[in-house]
Amino acid sequence: MQIRLEPWDDSRKQDLIDLCNGADRTFLTNRLPYPYTEADADWWLGKVHEHDGKDGVFRAVVVDGKAVGNITVEGKSDVYCKDAELGYILATPYWGKGIMTEATAQICALVFETLDLARITAEVYAPNKASQRVLEKNGFVLEGQKRNAVFKNSALWDLYIYGLLKPEENAHD
Ligand SMILES: CC(C)(COP(=O)(O)OP(=O)(O)OC[C@H]1O[C@@H](n2cnc3c(N)ncnc32)[C@H](O)[C@@H]1OP(=O)(O)O)[C@@H](O)C(=O)NCCC(=O)NCCS
Known part of the structure; x- marks a missing residue:
């Protein structure tokens, strides 16, 4: 199985629509539209085009040639400008094969190489x-927990805050 990250562009629009319409939303924010239309995809691809490589990295997770996931690291602003937020989603038939673990390793390496960041943050619902x-x-570390911060499908969940710091430069370089 070959797992690659590739930039999103118009040629992958239908893959994006299929991914978002088929997504398991149990642990996602409600801001991902449903049904996910071509207009939604156009809006998102425009945002990617504007920000990719500047204050974020946005990639399709491509497995054996098919885009089956999305992974992004979006920069923050103001005093949080050295931080960025990781998010990801994978089509359910591909779960449990180590794909997002590998995609996360690839995007974190790419982000620290290309953007001037001190850390990457990920926020995850407790379940x-x-x-x-x-x-x-x-290598992300659980740094904190916001109790009862998430209300989804009539349930209150804690929000876990994870962080990964930029690797130290080799002291002898
Ligand atoms: C979260 C998600 C991206 C994981 O992708 P994936 O490719 O299946 O993940 P991987 O296979 O790389 O690793 C999953 C790990 O979780 C473990 N796992 C899966 N379900 C679990 C459960 N219920 N309890 C404990 N561990 C679990 C697996 O065993 C594996 O760990 P291991 O390698 O130590 O055995 C995928 O489930 C998804 O898209 N979920 C919906 C969207 C989402 O939740 N996005 C993240 C929002 S923060």
């Missing part, structure tokens, strides 16, 4: 154990 494992396998 989302798969996402927490993905982060922990990539």
Whole structure:
């Protein structure tokens, strides 16, 4: 199985629409539109075009040639400008094969190489154990917990805050 990150562009629009319409939304914010239309995809691809490589990195997760996931690191502003937020989603038939663990490793390396950041943050709902494992396998540290911060589908959940610091430069370089 080959797992690659590729820039989003118009040629992947239908993959994006299929991914977002088929997504398991249990642990996602409600801001992802449903149904996810071509207009939604156009808006998002425009945003990617504007920000990619400047204050964020946005990639399709391509497995054996097909875009089956999305992974992004979006920069923050003001005093948080050295921080950025990681997010990801994978089509359900591809879960449990190590794909997002590998995609996360690739995007974090790329982000620290290309953007002037000190850290990457990820926020995860307490019951989302798969996402927490993905982060922990990539060296993210659980830094804090906001109690009852998330209200989704009539349930209150804690929000876990994970962080990954930029690797130290080699002291002898
Ligand atoms: C979270 C998500 C991206 C994980 O992707 P994935 O490619 O299946 O993840 P991986 O296979 O790389 O790793 C998953 C890990 O979680 C573990 N896991 C899965 N379900 C679990 C559960 N219920 N409890 C404990 N661990 C669990 C797996 O065993 C694996 O860990 P291991 O390698 O130590 O065995 C995917 O489930 C998804 O798209 N979910 C919906 C969207 C979402 O939640 N996005 C994140 C928002 S913060």
